[in-house]
Amino acid sequence: MSGTALPGSAAPMPGSQRSDSPAPDYSVxxxxxxxxxxxxxxxxxxxxxxxxxxxxxxxxxxxxxxxxxxxxxxxxxxxxxxxxxxxxxMQLFTLAHRQEPLRGLETAALPAMRAFADEVRQSCNLGVLSAGRVLVLAQVESPANFGFRVRVGSEFPLEGTATGAVLAAFGEESVTEPWLSGLSRGARDRVDRVRLRGFERADDSLQPGITDIVFPVFGRGGSAVAALTVPYVSTSFSAARTHQVEARARAAAETISGALGH
Incomplete structure (x- = not known):
């Protein structure tokens, strides 16, 4: 058989691959x-x-x-x-912060978070949903001599945390649904209760003596883009009681939501 193409057939182009050839490997x-x-x-x-x-x-x-x-x-x-x-x-976290949505969220949140911490003398942090986990995006420490600090860039499970329950309850459905399906029945029930209540207040599952008070932060589209968490430390030196902290945390979350266009 000669290599000449038959009349009416297409001759193979140089460098072309047959359809049954293995896909090229472009890995580095x-x-x-x-x-x-x-x-x-x-x-x-x-x-x-x-x-x-x-x-x-x-x-x-x-x-x-x-x-x-x-x-x-x-x-x-x-x-x-x-x-x-x-x-x-922290280089990878720094790179992530260069994204416009995260920079804008942090910029909008920090003034209200600082005002909150100064008023009630409690620390607070801002968490977002990242690949099915809670990522701490920003944190403001209490100006008091005591408080509870969470390191920026820390990650926590979605299940079993108050912040995770709030993000799951109020986040955009297309984002949260894949992760909700993997939660236990008890965790999904908790998300439903948080959705009805509008916020979460619960003993911290990881740190004894801490009460987490968490409110959703809403974006322009009406879904939560973050959660404002107060790891409340109750001592005889606390400047504000739980109900006062709740009221101020709610107001701070609403202020941040307003700055985001909600």
């Missing part, structure tokens, strides 16, 4: 390694050694060495001087 091995490492460290509370990282991502120590050096040089990883362990820096 070095990038895959870097993402594997970032995702690994994001899921760990502490640091990991170079050898532990290599083992966890299924690579050799020499394969991850240059990737670790690059990520450290670009500020995405921090290597502890004494232990030599690698951990994530």
């Amino acid at each position: 091995p070095a990038l895959d390694k870097a993402l594997d490492i970032l995702e690994l460290l994001a899921a760990r509370s502490g640091g990991l050694s170079q050898a532990a990282i290599a083992e966890a991502v299924g690579r050799s120590v020499s394969q991850v060495f240059r990737v670790l050096q690059t990520l450290e040089g670009r500020g995405y990883l921090v290597r502890e001087e004494r232990s030599g362990l690698y951990r994530l820096s």
Whole structure:
């Protein structure tokens, strides 16, 4: 058989692929390694050694060495001087903050949060839904000598937290529904109760002695885009009681919602 195309048939173009050929592989091995490492460290509370990282991502120590050096040089990883362990820096969180929606939300929220903290002398933080978890976007500390601080960038489960229940109850349905379906029956019942009540007040499931008071922050579309949480610390030195904190937190959440166009 000759290689000449038959009359009426189309000759194959140079570089063209048959329909039954395997799809081209456009992966970038070095990038895959870097993402594997970032995702690994994001899921760990502490640091990991170079050898532990290599083992966890299924690579050799020499394969991850240059990737670790690059990520450290670009500020995405921090290597502890004494232990030599690698951990994530805040660089990824800083990148996320450059997104216009998050910058706008933080800008709108901080003045009202500062006014609230100054008035009732309690800390407060702003949480958003991020990949099915609660991400702390902003935090204002109490001006008093005591208070409860939550680190900006911290993540908490959606289920079992007051902030998560409020975000699930009032968030945009298309965003919350995939995560709601994975909650337990008890957690879904809690979301329903929060929706009827309009806010949540409950003992913190992770920190004894803290009462979480949480109000939704609504965006222009009418769904909650964030939740204002007050980790209320009740002591004999507290300047405001629970009902007063609730009233001021509600007002602060409404002020932030108004600034967002709600």
